[in-house]
Amino acid sequence: MSIEEIGTFFVEKNKMNFIEKRYVSFPNMVLTGKLTWNKLIIVKGKVKTMNRDIRRTMPLLPISIVMQLTDLTARQIRYYEEHTLIEPARTEGNRRMFSLNDVDTLLEIKDLLDQGINMAGIKKVFALKNEPVIQQAKAEITDVDLRRILREEMLQAQRMQRTSIRQGDLSRFFQ
DNA sequence: ATTCTAACA
């Protein structure tokens, strides 16, 4: 599973609009559609040259794909949005478009749920994660450390064998 | 065909 091509884009004030073709290709499927995005200010360029954070926050996936990726129902996904655990972008037609970060968050939520933690608990976990102290600590980690940590987490996840093929495939998005 | 909101079970 990999992103084959996303097309070009340009910036207009605080808005980024996709022009020309925009599509993401997965095995046996191609997603197409228009979308607008107003969360980032980008300069003209190709998506493949975008930095990690931008790639991961870009709204790409419709809810049907996210459902397959996370094994969550549409109802659940929308419910978690209601509780602002995720904030997917919307297309002009009011369709939700999810980022890779959104998918990650949903997978985390699913893990917590499997551990028997309820919504209140999950909210606390995420609130804690966004605490200034934590954020500061994160900022102090060097890139090298971060990559090492991510690699270890990945290996750890593999050892745990707790995830399906889907999450294994997702790892390709993260270098 | 797919997704959305609202509402009720």
Added chain:
DNA sequence: TGTTAGTA
């Protein structure tokens, strides 16, 4: 959370 109705 699941489902269903009526839309866009």
